[in-house]
Amino acid sequence: MTPPLRFAAIGLDHRHVYHLVGELIAAGAVCAGFCPQTSDAKVLEGFLERFPQLDPVDRERLFDDPSIDIVVCAAIPRDRAAIAIRAMQAGKDVMVDKPGAITADEVDEIDCVARETSRLYSICFSERFVVRACEVASRLVAEGQIGRVIQTVGLGPHRLNRAIRPDWFFDPAAYGGIITDIASHQIDQFLHFTGAPDATIVSASTANHNLREMPAFEDYGEVLLHGGGASGFIRVDWFTPDSLKAWGDGRLFLLGTEGYIELRKYIDIDGRAGGDHVFLSNRAGTRHIDASHEPLTYFRNFLNDVRDRTSTAMPAGHALKVTRLAIEAQEIARHRKGLVDGAAR
Template structure:
């Protein structure tokens, strides 16, 4: 039996990580109650009243029965949490972004080599979204031919009143491209079958009127695969309007040589109810695909990886490549950004 513990409950994504692992058969030993956001702690207490809270991380790190440490801590602190866990013989699952600097990435890679432990990041906009899983299957079946371009849109709701202070401070969140654009780097590599890429263009900006001028509320980047012919673009921002009934109208367009796919991940704003709408256009016509029953396998695969020392859920190579490219985009954007 796989047992995990949570160190770092500063982001609401922790709820999904706990639910996903327990649904996959893992047992949660509890969580470190320290947090920068009391609302997240209250959410855990409400959703998982049976879980044990501790006030010292060593209680989990020193426990030989715990196999896996999960973290959704302050982004700039996640790498150090992971490094400490791996040096104590634990595997690690991190919320994204798992790193906020190239230095942290190098330290993580070195620790993985030294300890032989597993380190994974949950890029949830692919790994836990049924419509993207369906798209992967259709692409593998040849539905659109060779994928030559992806276009991702990742608007998010700001929810300024309920965000902790670190959310607005780049030294803690790492920058908008290092943070939420990492989802789109992950999707580009997987959907195009690329193992690496280069950043062709990147920019960040501040447009909002309710946040400080140094808060990055808009970002974009362009990718060019270095292992095939594919190219990609993504735009991320914090401008989801209050009238939208979900946190963001996440959209993904996939262009192939023989067809195309459009995904409306979280809603169809004037059409069908529910989530996970996929629209396929190929030589035989167009059709809507309901993806709500597509199984999510990431957490089950991760539990299997911890048990069998495999990397079926996500490989280290892929995880670290996504991190590097997102950080490269962030660094490049900062160099070209004008006041």
């Protein structure tokens, strides 16, 4: 019997570390320990509540332990590239939270080290890989249920929860900007569902509507992109009302040549209970699919890739392609904002 793969958690700064660790354990991997270093004591507290059986271990010991196959990371975004590079140089494959990097130079360095070390570098785009509705939609598209996907509309609203956010959350130099951070999810989904190997950023913009006392912060972003004969529109924001029974009404629309699919990922507002709602309309009719019990495949596939040196969890190079596009869109938005601000003066 093949022994289970072992992994370590380094970078406990974002709550996404909970599903990185939890889903890998559920897929059959063993957590060899975690580095307790964090910028947010609440994240560490939540981690200890969820995983009381895991042991804190010095960071360098985790990097240097030859029995550890994988490092997972949800550090402050500005720190993720360095942690991933250190892990790959230590002979480990890597799974990081998005964004995996916040500058083009970081992406180039990650790419270079991954090639030199032959290590796997993967980004867990949770709005696809931890959403069961996306599993169903992927199958429907692969089956040709809506023909060829020619347009995607991805909406990524979030609740700000300002009182519990750490200082770095409001610093673009730390999190990379709203497009680099959040819209990487929707860029990933555009490439995945359209099958486009690459994309062109047509336009991008950001704004700060509510936190004027923090002028560098961005609470709204939008992107238009084209690729593979398809187009995509993205809107991300921090305007989810506190009254909504979910952190955001995340939605994805897939327009095909023979029908369309709508995903209501986290809530069917004032409708059906729970999340993971899929609506399919094609020549055969219209129906609602409850995807809440659909198995998640990314984590199991990633472990298989580590064992077999394959690329089934995501195509080779996909993670960095998405990251490059998100950073490019962020830069376009910054340039546009600079022109607008300059004209206003």
